[in-house]
Amino acid sequence: MQEKEKFLMTIDECKKYLPNRWAEIIQQDPLLMEIFEEHDYDLEEEAVPPFLFQELRGGNIEHLRPIFALYGQTGLNMLQELLEIDVQGIKDDESLFHELVNRKAILLADWSGENKEGMLYHFFNSRLQSMLGKHLSVSEEDVYQKFNQETEESKRGDFIPFALSYFDKLLKKLGARIVLLDLENDTYNIMVSYKKDAPKLKSIKSDFWKLSTLEQKQGRVVIYIICPECKDTAYYDMSIEEESNMKNVKCEKCGTLFWDESANEVVNMEKTYY
Secondary structure, eight states, rough: OOOOBBBOOOOOHHHHTTTTTTHHHHHHOHHHHHHHSSSSSSTOOOOGGGGGGTTTTTTTGGHHHHHTTTTHHHHHHHHHHHHHHHHGGOOOOHHHHHHHHHHTSSSEEEEOSSSSTTTHHHHHHHHHHHHSOOOOSOTTTTHHHHHHOSSOOTTSSSHHHEEEEEEEEHHHTEEEEEEEEEESEEEEEEEEEEETGGGGGGGGGOSSOOOHHHHHHHSSSEEEEEOOOTEEEEEEEEEEHTTOOSSSSSTTTTOOOEEEETSOOSSOOEEEEO
């Protein structure tokens, strides 16, 4: 098979492949622009230019601050962790991933369950303290009690998805969210992001760093609502796409508005993604 020929692309030609505002930032930094112009890119297949985690290692990572800043405090925290790493020894995304695991910024959880009891609890509590100076509002045992109460016949592999949904709801109230890194294996690669930044991380174009929140990762959602007026209960089981189209939905009993004309939530809702 003939190898596909790579070619030089101008920065303007790359704009449609690069995440929003990257091209502008690259053009404003002489070093980034110099490195960019030295490489041949096929950005249809290579969405993130190599200089992001390769060419700038060894003392020039700070040049990426404006790019990381596009992703809010989560991006800036990731930049800080990169600056603290011995960047001379990090030559590729996989090495960076393992370094972040070693620094406990990423938690690996097997699909079958926790390696030891309290593993998820202590990871989320540690990240909350590091990022926001806060702690989980529940005890270590609460997630197991909740799981046993709500799961009639649990089987191997049921606990991790339940626990992620459980902890994500707690983190959301405290200003954080769970983010998953998809490496196309049977391991949950778990990170914590600031709440306001979490949805943006999915827009990062990278063959390695494929990040998503639980709802972005999973396909369906069950929504449970207790009407604040008549106390009637409502259940909805739908795809994520359908949820975004819930416009002007009201309580069937008293007519209280649940979602407004723009599909914004008007009342408190309990959601479970699966």
